[in-house]
Amino acid sequence: MLSYPEIGFTLTAIGSSLYLLYKQRALKGLSLPPSPAGSYPIVGHALVLPTKDEHLTYAQWCKELNSDIISLTALGQTIVVINSVEVAKKLLDQRSTIYSSRPYLRAICDPDLLAWGDNIAIMPYGPEWKKQRRIMHEALKPSVNIHNSVLFERETHGLLKRLLTSPESFEKEFRRTVAAEILSSVYGYTVKDTNDTLVRDSAALVENFTIAAIPANFLVNFIPWLKYIPAWFPGAQWKRNIIEWRQLKEHVMNDPYEWAKAQIASGFAAPSIVQSHLASVEDSPKVNITDEEENLRRVGVSLFGAAADTFCLMQSHASLMSFVLAMVQHPHFQSRAQQEIDRVTHCERLPTMADRDSMPYVRCIVQEVLRWQPPLPLGVPRATSEDDEYGGYYIPKGSVVIANSWAMSRDTSMYTSPEAFNPDRFRVSDAPSTSSFGFGRRSCPGSHYAEASLFILFASILAVFDLTPKVNPVTGQAEMPEGKIAVHALVSRIVPFECTIKPRSNVHKELIESTS
Numbered sequence: 001m002l003s004y005p006e007i008g009f010t011l012t013a014i015g016s017s018l019y020l021l022y023k024q025r026a027l028k029g030l031s032l033p034p035s036p037a038g039s040y041p042i043v044g045h046a047l048v049l050p051t052k053d054e055h056l057t058y059a060q061w062c063k064e065l066n067s068d069i070i071s072l073t074a075l076g077q078t079i080v081v082i083n084s085v086e087v088a089k090k091l092l093d094q095r096s097t098i099y100s101s102r103p104y105l106r107a108i109c110d111p112d113l114l115a116w117g118d119n120i121a122i123m124p125y126g127p128e129w130k131k132q133r134r135i136m137h138e139a140l141k142p143s144v145n146i147h148n149s150v151l152f153e154r155e156t157h158g159l160l161k162r163l164l165t166s167p168e169s170f171e172k173e174f175r176r177t178v179a180a181e182i183l184s185s186v187y188g189y190t191v192k193d194t195n196d197t198l199v200r201d202s203a204a205l206v207e208n209f210t211i212a213a214i215p216a217n218f219l220v221n222f223i224p225w226l227k228y229i230p231a232w233f234p235g236a237q238w239k240r241n242i243i244e245w246r247q248l249k250e251h252v253m254n255d256p257y258e259w260a261k262a263q264i265a266s267g268f269a270a271p272s273i274v275q276s277h278l279a280s281v282e283d284s285p286k287v288n289i290t291d292e293e294e295n296l297r298r299v300g301v302s303l304f305g306a307a308a309d310t311f312c313l314m315q316s317h318a319s320l321m322s323f324v325l326a327m328v329q330h331p332h333f334q335s336r337a338q339q340e341i342d343r344v345t346h347c348e349r350l351p352t353m354a355d356r357d358s359m360p361y362v363r364c365i366v367q368e369v370l371r372w373q374p375p376l377p378l379g380v381p382r383a384t385s386e387d388d389e390y391g392g393y394y395i396p397k398g399s400v401v402i403a404n405s406w407a408m409s410r411d412t413s414m415y416t417s418p419e420a421f422n423p424d425r426f427r428v429s430d431a432p433s434t435s436s437f438g439f440g441r442r443s444c445p446g447s448h449y450a451e452a453s454l455f456i457l458f459a460s461i462l463a464v465f466d467l468t469p470k471v472n473p474v475t476g477q478a479e480m481p482e483g484k485i486a487v488h489a490l491v492s493r494i495v496p497f498e499c500t501i502k503p504r505s506n507v508h509k510e511l512i513e514s515t516s
Contacts, residue, residue, distance in 0.1 A: 030394035044073030055377040055406040092439035107218035149353035167501035188272030315375035318493040322373040351459040364423040377406035
């Protein structure tokens, strides 16, 4: 015979089970969020899913359906698209326990393919993800910005000197500078050449990851048995690509980490995230050093650029290109920022991180660049970990959830004339923040790092250079860059363009040359 505690426990378990069953049936009685036309039996919306400019198509569907949340189905998979900050906050922030996982991408996660399921960008929400996220928080929290400030200023000064001698190479030099900041911060590694092998390989890894992170790019994500096709088989170029990418991933993940450890052992290591974290755990009896090192190794490469949970290399590079375009197209905003900088520096020195509070307009430009051209227009897809209901709609467990940051940046209820570049919109105290850094538990832990880096880069460039349209040598006419947008995989960026970058005066030229 059961005891009273056992009876109570049994009744509680039965009651909980009945409640969950009732809730599940009640949810399944609801309909999915509104869907666009073009759904067919079995394949669903697979035939009408956009293959380019997805953010524009999703925004248009939401407008046609008069809904901030829509759904699609493709081969049995439910896809939910969120197009407003209000819905994103209610679901991704307030219900983050449900909306913090990731869909399983076989091309990336399968051990026989890219074998990168332990990448924090793709890893499902859980204990292992929390371990890596904790290391990231420690590395990127605002209190460590003293070291980063020195690093940012040093790399920015190097950029200014290179722009002075090779202004036409600004796109390549931006990529080097951003990579150098992250490599130095993570590993203590100093980039000494624009064609540095690690910079090149890491940029290639970022490119590969953003391609692999789009589910539709690899049919194996939907047809699992395709992974058994040998790489030599005709038509299996995708398999050969993945094998090559996996080798590159292992190189970029292991080589700089082992280099950093060797530097630490020699006693000549520069300050870095790897050094400080290993020092913080080496004498702790509760820490498994082997596991901690493996997590640190993974976090290192994720910080460099293969994790959309961080403000990665491609994003920072994209924002720098958007900044130059905006300044060339809008000289009045450029002039106002330069006047603010001159009032602080008196043209006697370069800006420093200590000037941030004294240069609010430059900070407004940072915010507007992130809003105007969001580097990740759709972020990285999430997955629901249980059934949910929102606004009378059913959102099934396992749904792929996409937050359309681009649509949020064009919300006329938040931003007047959203297509226009206008830093003044952020001068008011209650200006809405951008959605560039994401929502909830998957939001970017490096937002302070990213904004600090962009501030010193923007302020320093404007302090000493004028950014103007290129002058046609034949006609003598200024040619305003068009500013075409290319969305490649996850990342949106300005198509490379030409412009004129020249010192504001001889005084400014001498100021650049005198920097150490």
